[in-house]
Amino acid sequence: MKEVTLKQIAENLGISITTVSKALKNYPDVSKKTKALVKQEAKKLQYKPNVFAVNLRTKRSKTVGLIIPEVVHHFFSSVVNGIIEQAEKKGYLVIILQSNESFKLEKKQIDLLISKRVDGIMISLASSTTDIGHLQQVKDLGIPLVMFDKISKLINCSKIIINDREAAYTATKHLIDSGCKKIAHFRGALLPQNSIDRFLGYKKALEDHGIAFDSSLVYRCDRVDYENGIDAAQQLLEDHEDVDGIFAITDLVAIGAISVFNQRGIKVPDDISIMGFSNWFISSAITPSLSTIDQPGYEMGKQTFKTLHKEMKAKRNDESFDPVTRVLHTALIKRNSTK
Amino acid sequence: MKEVTLKQIAENLGISITTVSKALKNYPDVSKKTKALVKQEAKKLQYKPNVFAVNLRTKRSKTVGLIIPEVVHHFFSSVVNGIIEQAEKKGYLVIILQSNESFKLEKKQIDLLISKRVDGIMISLASSTTDIGHLQQVKDLGIPLVMFDKISKLINCSKIIINDREAAYTATKHLIDSGCKKIAHFRGALLPQNSIDRFLGYKKALEDHGIAFDSSLVYRCDRVDYENGIDAAQQLLEDHEDVDGIFAITDLVAIGAISVFNQRGIKVPDDISIMGFSNWFISSAITPSLSTIDQPGYEMGKQTFKTLHKEMKAKRNDESFDPVTRVLHTALIKRNSTK
DNA sequence: TTTGCATCCGAAAACGTTTTCGATTTTTTA
DNA sequence: TAAAAAATCGAAAACGTTTTCGGATGCAAA
Numbered sequence: 193m194k195e196v197t198l199k200q201i202a203e204n205l206g207i208s209i210t211t212v213s214k215a216l217k218n219y220p221d222v223s224k225k226t227k228a229l230v231k232q233e234a235k236k237l238q239y240k241p242n243v244f245a246v247n248l249r250t251k252r253s254k255t256v257g258l259i260i261p262e263v264v265h266h267f268f269s270s271v272v273n274g275i276i277e278q279a280e281k282k283g284y285l286v287i288i289l290q291s292n293e294s295f296k297l298e299k300k301q302i303d304l305l306i307s308k309r310v311d312g313i314m315i316s317l318a319s320s321t322t323d324i325g326h327l328q329q330v331k332d333l334g335i336p337l338v339m340f341d342k343i344s345k346l347i348n349c350s351k352i353i354i355n356d357r358e359a360a361y362t363a364t365k366h367l368i369d370s371g372c373k374k375i376a377h378f379r380g381a382l383l384p385q386n387s388i389d390r391f392l393g394y395k396k397a398l399e400d401h402g403i404a405f406d407s408s409l410v411y412r413c414d415r416v417d418y419e420n421g422i423d424a425a426q427q428l429l430e431d432h433e434d435v436d437g438i439f440a441i442t443d444l445v446a447i448g449a450i451s452v453f454n455q456r457g458i459k460v461p462d463d464i465s466i467m468g469f470s471n472w473f474i475s476s477a478i479t480p481s482l483s484t485i486d487q488p489g490y491e492m493g494k495q496t497f498k499t500l501h502k503e504m505k506a507k508r509n510d511e512s513f514d515p516v517t518r519v520l521h522t523a524l525i526k527r528n529s530t531k
Numbered sequence: 532m533k534e535v536t537l538k539q540i541a542e543n544l545g546i547s548i549t550t551v552s553k554a555l556k557n558y559p560d561v562s563k564k565t566k567a568l569v570k571q572e573a574k575k576l577q578y579k580p581n582v583f584a585v586n587l588r589t590k591r592s593k594t595v596g597l598i599i600p601e602v603v604h605h606f607f608s609s610v611v612n613g614i615i616e617q618a619e620k621k622g623y624l625v626i627i628l629q630s631n632e633s634f635k636l637e638k639k640q641i642d643l644l645i646s647k648r649v650d651g652i653m654i655s656l657a658s659s660t661t662d663i664g665h666l667q668q669v670k671d672l673g674i675p676l677v678m679f680d681k682i683s684k685l686i687n688c689s690k691i692i693i694n695d696r697e698a699a700y701t702a703t704k705h706l707i708d709s710g711c712k713k714i715a716h717f718r719g720a721l722l723p724q725n726s727i728d729r730f731l732g733y734k735k736a737l738e739d740h741g742i743a744f745d746s747s748l749v750y751r752c753d754r755v756d757y758e759n760g761i762d763a764a765q766q767l768l769e770d771h772e773d774v775d776g777i778f779a780i781t782d783l784v785a786i787g788a789i790s791v792f793n794q795r796g797i798k799v800p801d802d803i804s805i806m807g808f809s810n811w812f813i814s815s816a817i818t819p820s821l822s823t824i825d826q827p828g829y830e831m832g833k834q835t836f837k838t839l840h841k842e843m844k845a846k847r848n849d850e851s852f853d854p855v856t857r858v859l860h861t862a863l864i865k866r867n868s869t870k
Numbered sequence: 871t872t873t874g875c876a877t878c879c880g881a882a883a884a885c886g887t888t889t890t891c892g893a894t895t896t897t898t899t900a
Numbered sequence: 901t902a903a904a905a906a907a908t909c910g911a912a913a914a915c916g917t918t919t920t921c922g923g924a925t926g927c928a929a930a
Contacts, residue, residue: 240645240646241646242587242648243646243647243648244583244586244587244590244592244648245587247583247586247587248581248583248584248586248587251583253583255626255647263608263611263612263615264605264608264609264611264612264812265608266603269602269603269604269608270603272602272603272627273602273603273629276602276627276628276629277629280628280643285626285628285643285647286626286627287594287624287625287626288611288615288625288627289615289619289624290612290615290616304619304624306579307579307580307582308582308594308624309581309582309583418812418815418816444816447816448816450818451816451817451818454818455818473603473757474813474816476757477757477783477786477787477790477813477817478790478816478817478818479789479790479793479794479817479818
């Protein structure tokens with residue numbers, strides 16, 4: 193019941209370990225005859241290379257690390273899906289870590305991935321991350337790094353993103369185009385840039401269309417979840433009776449708002465129109481179905497790994513690699529929560 | 532810019548590699564003085580053990596594999612969450628693979644994990660998996676294995692599950708208790724045992740409460756998603772006008788049904804009561820909110836890794852380990868889709 | 871002084887692979 | 901037939917760690 197090794201095969205065939213190794217990897221300096229022999233014996237014994245030894249020798253693990261803020265999250269799980277599918281195609285495995293939106297944890301996990309000597313790292317930052325020393329360290333060690341969605345401009349690496357500002361602009365414009373005159377915004381916390389950008393897109397759209405920006409119409413949801421959507425909607429109803437549109441930073445927030453309106457008999461979209469953001473699965477399943485911006489999670493994951501793969505390949509061949517920034521396309525999804 | 536190794540430290544201090552290694556691991560046969568010296572130097576040079584060499588030497592990777600049918604799925608992502616959190620606590624990393632409900636892919640991925648020499652494997656089977664040769668192989672190789680949720684009885688390993696049959700019984704009984712007389716069931720495909728068990732629980736509940744089982748009230752959703760819920764509900768409305776309750780195999784199916792009733796002006800729960808299954812996040816966010824059975828995904832993940840960890844530990848110490856089966860508690864969640 | 875006993879250290883083997891480089895054999899060319 | 905070229909193979913080093921086992925040293929007990 194011993195492990196099958198190159199040595200084992202070599203002894204069985206009466207040849208050297210070197211030749212066995214080279215035969216299995218199709219080196220040109222071993223004859224067809226011995227190659228066939230070796231391969232046959234390897235198959236017979238069900239030889240599987242010891243990946244630990246290979247790693248040690250080649251200094252690579254064919255494994256990459258992924259850090260995301262949350263696993264239980266439609267958008268991020270879509271990204272994960274895109275990443276692991278693509279990675280598997282290229283023979284890479286993915287180690288997934290969850291930062292729980294905590295900077296401290298994120299830092300620790302970067303260290304963990306470094307010590308595990310992954311071949312590359314993909315990350316979407318925690319909201320609280322501003323200090324980027326740990327990421328700089330990754331770059332300094334020469335480990336390929338790709339950031340997606342929640343990025344930091346301070347670090348010079350490849351980035352896969354959407355244009356949050358433009359998408360928010362489109363969302364707001366859709367409300368304006370459909371006749372809304374007084375549009376509220378349920379924004380996210382102050383910190384992640386995405387939250388800021390969406391707010392700026394909202395503001396810009398108003399200004400471009402002759403609607404004065406009114407900061408009292410902006411509500412902050414520090415956690416962009418269902419409950420905060422409920423709270424914001426309730427507060428909004430107290431503060432302003434005549435609002436006829438809402439652009440929510442996230443589908444979940446929008447859905448929270450809708451549930452409030454449903455309960456109070458306020459008709460969506462007749463009395464008030466609502467736009468979400470992300471096109472989570474859930475947004476097509478509620479009543480009324482939610483108009484939103486499609487944020488291509490799966491595609492983002494795919495592109496993220498592809499970019500990382502290119503960078504890893506370049507590194508392996510000692511070629512230089514210039515970081516790229518890829519901005520993915522978002523689309524307006526018109527459903528029944530807007531006119 | 533060379534890697535810092537034990538050798539490096541040893542040379543700097545003029546001692547042997549052996550002593551350095553032992554000092555860092557607090558072996559008793561190295562003096563306090565040299566220990567302090569070594570540790571200081573290690574810290575100074577920012578020494579990090581080469582995990583590849585450690586793996587090769589110790590034959591362990593401190594990495595475990597996880598195969599699930601789908602990543603973008605509330606329940607499974609909750610499980611993932613529980614697993615990686617627990618794993619990280621114990622110093623293990625998790626490699627996640629997605630079988631896409633494909634038996635072939637599942638088999639390939641098992642091979643992949645074996646060849647990567649993970650220390651243990653956790654899996655929830657693809658629906659189509661009946662042949663379990665690949666899992667037997669895992670057992671035969673002595674790799675600790677834990678199955679959860681979608682399991683096979685044919686394989687002797689630890690299992691973390693819920694009692695689908697009992698939970699379905701509870702769900703159906705709740706409909707009966709709240710006054711429903713004619714209860715339909717939207718079941719899943721023929722294959723995964725969970726689908727069968729939920730069906731059996733439904734049937735048993737009817738029989739125990741003096742309601743004759745009527746197979747024409749059972750609709751099959753081969754994919755348990757939103758669209759199939761819509762289809763089943765529409766078909767049901769054509770076939771039977773007087774149904775007053777539905778037990779759907781999954782929240783998503785139930786929500787599809789609700790959307791149909793909402794559209795047609797059929798009142799839930801006044802005209803018809805609906806029970807889901809799983810307590811996905813979404814079920815509390817729709818209108819009316821969905822009564823369902825809580826399936827503890829996070830806890831399942833936690834227990835799954837904990838059990839695996841015990842088994843890995845036993846193996847490391849050459850102790851025997853008897854597989855355990857843990858049945859987690861499910862709870863009836865009463866919301867507004869039932870009376 | 872010898873013996874016994876801790877205490878501390880290091881040589882060396884081992885884990886299994888990859889790859890360089892030189893040696894040997896075979897084939898081709900002059 | 902000899903020399904050159906090509907084809908084929910293998911010895912050995914290297915990757916960085918862990919762990920066994922024996923040696924050295926010092927000290928107390930006999």
